[in-house]
Amino acid sequence: MATDVMATPVAATGGKIKSELMQQRVRAARWFLLPMLIALAVVAGWPLLRSIYFSFTDASLNNIDGAEWIGFGNYFRVQQLASGAVRYRGLLVDADWWNAVWNTLRFAATSVFFEAVLGMVVALVLNAEFKGRGIVRAAILIPWAIPTIVSAKMWSWMLNDQFGILNDLGMRLGLLSQKVAWTATAETAMQAVLVVDIWKTTPFMALLILAGLQMVPKDIYEAAEIDGVHPIKQFFRITLPLVRPALMVAIIFRLLDALRIFDLIYVLTPNSSATKTMSVLARENLFDFDKFAYGSAMSTLLFLIIAILTIVYIWLGKVRFDGGDR
Amino acid sequence: MGATFDLWKITKTTLFYALVVVIVVVSVFPFYYAILTSFKQGTDIFRITYWPVSFSLENYQSVLSQGSFPRNLLNSIFVASVTVILALFLAVTAAFALSRVRFRGRGFLLMVILGVSMFPQIAVLSGLFELIRALNIYNTPWALIFSYTIFTLPFTVWVLTTFMRDLPIEIEEAAIVDGASPWVIITKVFMPLMWPALVTTGLLAFIGAWNEFLFALTFTSSNDTRTVPVAIALLSGGSQYEIPWGIIMAASVIVTVPLVALVLIFQRKIVSGLTAGGVKG
Numbered sequence: 001m002a003t004d005v006m007a008t009p010v011a012a013t014g015g016k017i018k019s020e021l022m023q024q025r026v027r028a029a030r031w032f033l034l035p036m037l038i039a040l041a042v043v044a045g046w047p048l049l050r051s052i053y054f055s056f057t058d059a060s061l062n063n064i065d066g067a068e069w070i071g072f073g074n075y076f077r078v079q080q081l082a083s084g085a086v087r088y089r090g091l092l093v094d095a096d097w098w099n100a101v102w103n104t105l106r107f108a109a110t111s112v113f114f115e116a117v118l119g120m121v122v123a124l125v126l127n128a129e130f131k132g133r134g135i136v137r138a139a140i141l142i143p144w145a146i147p148t149i150v151s152a153k154m155w156s157w158m159l160n161d162q163f164g165i166l167n168d169l170g171m172r173l174g175l176l177s178q179k180v181a182w183t184a185t186a187e188t189a190m191q192a193v194l195v196v197d198i199w200k201t202t203p204f205m206a207l208l209i210l211a212g213l214q215m216v217p218k219d220i221y222e223a224a225e226i227d228g229v230h231p232i233k234q235f236f237r238i239t240l241p242l243v244r245p246a247l248m249v250a251i252i253f254r255l256l257d258a259l260r261i262f263d264l265i266y267v268l269t270p271n272s273s274a275t276k277t278m279s280v281l282a283r284e285n286l287f288d289f290d291k292f293a294y295g296s297a298m299s300t301l302l303f304l305i306i307a308i309l310t311i312v313y314i315w316l317g318k319v320r321f322d323g324g325d326r
Numbered sequence: 327m328g329a330t331f332d333l334w335k336i337t338k339t340t341l342f343y344a345l346v347v348v349i350v351v352v353s354v355f356p357f358y359y360a361i362l363t364s365f366k367q368g369t370d371i372f373r374i375t376y377w378p379v380s381f382s383l384e385n386y387q388s389v390l391s392q393g394s395f396p397r398n399l400l401n402s403i404f405v406a407s408v409t410v411i412l413a414l415f416l417a418v419t420a421a422f423a424l425s426r427v428r429f430r431g432r433g434f435l436l437m438v439i440l441g442v443s444m445f446p447q448i449a450v451l452s453g454l455f456e457l458i459r460a461l462n463i464y465n466t467p468w469a470l471i472f473s474y475t476i477f478t479l480p481f482t483v484w485v486l487t488t489f490m491r492d493l494p495i496e497i498e499e500a501a502i503v504d505g506a507s508p509w510v511i512i513t514k515v516f517m518p519l520m521w522p523a524l525v526t527t528g529l530l531a532f533i534g535a536w537n538e539f540l541f542a543l544t545f546t547s548s549n550d551t552r553t554v555p556v557a558i559a560l561l562s563g564g565s566q567y568e569i570p571w572g573i574i575m576a577a578s579v580i581v582t583v584p585l586v587a588l589v590l591i592f593q594r595k596i597v598s599g600l601t602a603g604g605v606k607g
Contacts, residue, residue: 021502022428028508029423033435036420036483043476044442047453054452064456122349125342132346137597138590139350142357145589147537149555150578154360157571165359168374199352204600211601253444260446263539267559279448279540286452287544296452303449310444 048303054296061290074297091297099273100281101305107190107277108258111197116251118198119205124239126206127213140203148200152267155196159183186274193268193275197261205250212246213239248319255313259306278302357582364575371572385576394549395577398557402581405470405553406535410528412471413478417527418520421486422512426498436487443480447540450476458545469545470553474538478531485530485599489523490516526599529592533585554581 055074059067076090091097126137143151158166161181170176182192216239224234240247262279269275282302286295313319363371367382389395423429424436454473463469497519501511542553552560558577562569589596 025427025508026429029427029429032419032423032508032512036416036479039416039475039479040439040442042457043454043472043479044445044450047450047457050453050456051450054456059452064459121345125345125349128342130342130346136346136350138593139353141589141593141596142586143353145533145585146357146582147555147585149537149539149559150360150582151356153558153574153578154356157363157575158356158359160571163372163374163571165374165376199356203353207597207600211597256444256446260448262448263555263559266539266543279446282448283451283540283544286455292452299446299448299451302446306446306449 051296052300052303054293055300057293059293059296061287061292064292067293070293074294075301091294091301096273096276096281097278097298097301100276100278103190103275104259104261104277104279107193107197107261107275108255111194111201111258112251112254114194114198115202115205115254116247118202119209119250120247122202122206123209123213126210140206143200144203144207146200148263149267151196151200152264155192155199156183156268159192183269184272186272189269189272189274193265196268197258197264200264201254201257205254208250208253209243209247212243212250215246216242245319248317252310252313252317252319256306256310259309260302278305357586360575360578360582363572364579366572385572386580389573389576389580394552395554395557397550398552398554399580401467401551402536402553402555405467405474406532408467409471409474409478409535410482410531413475413482413531414524414528416479417482417486418517418524419512420483421490422508422516424483425487425490427508436484439480439483443477443484445476447476451540451544454541455544464545465547465551467551470538470542473541473545474535477538478535481534482527482531485527486520486523489520489527493519522595523599526592526595529588530596530599533589536585 054064054067056069056071057067058070058073072090074091076088076092079087079089081087122140126133126140146154158164159182161167161179161184164179164182166182167176167179171179180188182188220238220242221234224238229237260279261277262283265275265277265280278298279302282295282298284295285291285298289295362375362378364385365378365381365383367380367384370380373379424432454476458464458469458472461472463472493516497515498511501515506514536553537555538553539555539559542556543559546552546556549557554577558574558581561574561577
């Protein structure tokens with residue numbers, strides 16, 4: 001954090017009074033923080049611990065209180081069949097789970113990559129001065145403001161196989177030879193989800209990148225212009241390095257969001273194993289299949305996977321949340 | 327020489343504006359098409375048109391008169407408002423402590439708060455479910471208000487902290503010299519300056535709570551207690567093949583228009599609030 005911007009208004013007064021005042025402020029600060037910390041512990045800390053605990057039990061939806069500790073059984077166990085053959089069971093050898101992990105990672109990487117590239121394009125457009133800039137900025141806020149469920153419904157109507165406008169448009173323009181069931185076909189379901197997600201969240205990325213772009217001093221470009229530096233070279237040598245801190249933070253925010261995706265897929269492509277993500281599968285096990293403990297194991301593993309990816313990203317990318325070098 | 331230069335310039339300008347048009351059309355078209363569909367009547371819905379051909383309020387009438395949709399709207403308004411007010415109430419004092427008082431462990435605390443706001447909600451779902459049933463608030467709006475605090479509170483604390491950090495030291499000095507306590511400083515000195523920040527943060531948190539789906543789907547189970555996103559997701563016709571697209575689009579437009587209006591009115595504030603929560607934060 002930017003501790004240097006800290007308010008130290010009592011610095012001018014004498015040493016003794018100063019330290020007394022500081023102590024008073026620190027004491028007050030403790031009391032001010034307490035309600036928030038208690039609230040967070042109750043709504044986040046405790047449920048997280050309980051969820052992890054449930055993953056080591058045999059809890060079921062109707063018998064949560066009577067859950068008994070069974071150790072790592074939900075994650076991995078060896079089963080000896082009557083015939084003497086040995087079977088491995090549990091989450092770590094569950095093909096459905098690893099399919100969901102792969103779907104989630106593929107979705108997160110692809111969507112965030114396209115959002116970063118398109119967000120950069122939109123941000124560069126908005127950073128230029130032209131007539132109607134206000135309209136563009138207002139327009140890109142619309143996808144961001146629309147609830148995810150609503151955008152999922154809107155797009156599933158547009159992507160409808162028989163009456164969808166996108167099939168109609170594609171055939172009129174000669175891009176499609178026949179109507180495609182975008183959300184129902186295994187090959188295209190993921191693409192459909194990606195298109196909707198990229199449409200909805202590119203504005204967020206663009207606004208964050210734009211905030212970074214606006215910090216770049218204009219005279220750098222003027223100097224580059226005089227030296228005859230090609231615009232594309234200007235972008236890679238000046239813009240990109242200077243925007244990098246903002247971009248890295250925007251990417252991690254989006255990445256964390258993409259890794260926990262649930263609502264869009266739940267509505268747009270229900271029951272498609274081609275798009276089922278970790279969150280969707282975990283909730284299905286928790287509440288629809290009555291495998292409460294197994295679902296808890298999934299959510300625990302999901303938490304671990306996301307935590308590890310985040311730490312690796314922050315470490316490799318040297319991300320600083322105070323906005324870099326400013 | 328001059329002529330070729332002009333030609334190059336014209337091409338560049340044309341390409342630039344073509345890009346601008348593409349961005350605007352792609353952003354707006356799905357919403358436009360939802361509005362278009364929502365005003366179509368009966369079988370017109372299955373005739374694909376790019377411009378309005380007929381105008382009927384039939385879909386709006388049926389979504390508002392039958393079923394529990396009006397009730398769901400009220401639920402959403404109630405849940406989102408109470409969640410935001412509670413979060414702001416807890417966040418103002420916490421943000422003061424985090425932004426204007428130097429104490430050990432502050433940086434760590436801020437990282438924890440950021441971590442919680444970025445939390446995968448599914449990771450706490452089973453624990454929350456147990457807690458909500460134990461508190462006897464399952465299938466009530468309070469279950470949602472309770473669970474939404476997990477993302478609204480850290481978010482509001484975070485954004486308000488960045489806002490307060492940027493306020494100049496001088497405004498506090500006079501109050502401290504006069505011997506004002508930190509509580510008086512917050513209520514008398516900071517609050518009047520904080521209104522724009524509170525409105526922006528509140529609005530962003532409201533949008534988050536309004537749009538939430540996973541908790542709402544899990545912690546409510548009857549038509550009367552659902553919020554609008556869940557109601558829209560579960561709107562269905564007689565069979566799998568009779569999805570009432572007109573009604574779904576009308577409901578979608580009703581839910582979205584107030585949000586889009588608010589966002590466009592508070593455009594500048596929202597952009598600064600988002601970037602405070604993102605880039606600076």
